[in-house]
Amino acid sequence: PASYGAHRFMKQQEVKPYVRDDCLEIECEVVVINAITKLEVQDVPPSDLPNHLRKLLDGKRGADVTFEVEDEVFSAHKIMLATRSPVFDAQLYGPLSDSMSKNIIVKDMEPPVFKALLYFIYTDSLPAMDDADDGESEDMVKHLLVAADRYAMDRMKMMCEDILCKSLDVETVATTLALADQHHCSKLKDACVEYILSSNRLNAVVASKGYAHLKRSCPALMFDLFERATKSHKI
Amino acid sequence: PASYGAHRFMKQQEVKPYVRDDCLEIECEVVVINAITKLEVQDVPPSDLPNHLRKLLDGKRGADVTFEVEDEVFSAHKIMLATRSPVFDAQLYGPLSDSMSKNIIVKDMEPPVFKALLYFIYTDSLPAMDDADDGESEDMVKHLLVAADRYAMDRMKMMCEDILCKSLDVETVATTLALADQHHCSKLKDACVEYILSSNRLNAVVASKGYAHLKRSCPALMFDLFERATKSHKI
DSSP states (O other): OTTTTTTOOOOHHHHGGGEETTEEOOOOOOOOOOOOOOHHHHHSOOOOHHHHHHHHHHHOTTOOEEEEETTEEEEEOHHHHHHHOHHHHHHHHSTTSOTTOOEEEEOSOOHHHHHHHHHHHHHSSOOOOTTSOHHHHHHHHHHHHHHHHHTTOHHHHHHHHHHHHTTOOTTTHHHHHHHHHHTTOHHHHHHHHHHHHGGGOHHHHHHSHHHHHHHHHOHHHHHHHHHHHHHTTOO | OTTTTTTOOOOHHHHGGGEETTEEOOOOOOOOOOOOOOHHHHHSOOOOHHHHHHHHHHHOTTOOEEEEETTEEEEEOHHHHHHHOHHHHHHHHSTTSOTTOOEEEEOSOOHHHHHHHHHHHHHSSOOOOTTSOHHHHHHHHHHHHHHHHHTTOHHHHHHHHHHHHTTOOTTTHHHHHHHHHHTTOHHHHHHHHHHHHGGGOHHHHHHSHHHHHHHHHOHHHHHHHHHHHHHTTOO
16 A cells, blocks of 8 residues: 555654665565466366376286286286387287287386386386485486486486486496487487586596496497597686 | 665655655665576476376277267276276276176266266276366366266366365355265365355355256255254345
């Protein structure tokens, strides 16, 4: 209202302590109250679809396919897998698929990684990884990126890429770069190169274990890195 | 920074036009820049799970049950229905279910309503209803509320309730109130009563077609309304 505060004037002598060097300092405190987010959203709880599908995965009811991953067996629903992953689609319903096959052996993948892949297929989110320490959880994310790439789970791959972009460190960045190159993650690759070339980390990276791996597995990448380092005058 | 604006003082005569009745009016313009929402979310596209499941519903692959609704037939997947609705769960997997039954006849429901119910089961959202006019779309939402209640789809029921709460009008509010009462939607019921008793709408509501229906179908509700109107001195 227009009358706000108008009857609360200060007397001239009360003002004096606030005047310094002939200047009156006025401090305004502004409180911003966040606008209430959309009313429609407030009244209806968030989607329970992912939670329902997580229960479907856990409960195994109606499961029509099993996967043997090392010494573990996982049950799942063909329609869920095929709907979510073009690779499972081809494997389960494609012309070369054996439509009667009910047990599939998965090679070159560890059981916890396959388990997390299934979790993502049903819920569209990565399982919580808070019990692992940082290094273990970074390793897991790398394995999940490989699994996502193998089964063409694009959004899952992007999520892994995003997590790795945000957890780069000197010891592991060379390995991450090799991984990014092998799985065509251009965003992660750029982030790694950027990280290596910035703030004089080059020596520490060259001294890391990951660097030897990078040299061995992606020699072509080394030229790229070398040229970019030269351009930015880091070497 | 502390120096901000310190060298931009005004001369005393420049201030004069701003002084009225011995008062200096100071207008502060405050611009609030919204904090950028979580970085993690920015880089990864939104969930594609609902879209994948919508395609599963449309494509019908692996469908193992059909529903006859009047003259239309809908295909669906038992696991999806049972995972999402406790009523379908009992119907398809419960002790009284015929596990071999592959065709179910649905009575007392119109095909478009059942179609929208299936859409919600797979995607967790209501189908777009922009081609219908307001009245038609309100009718559809009422039918969807009934369907959601019948199949114990709580979130769907809440969404319908929420839409109806926001589209009350004098002509239909009595019918909406009867519906809310029959399907135990206490929030919608309160909103209807609130609406009827506010801003002298009572006469218009009593004159509406819906009122006759309300009187016929929920006589008990009339006492409630009458008493609340008396308390708030509307009659």
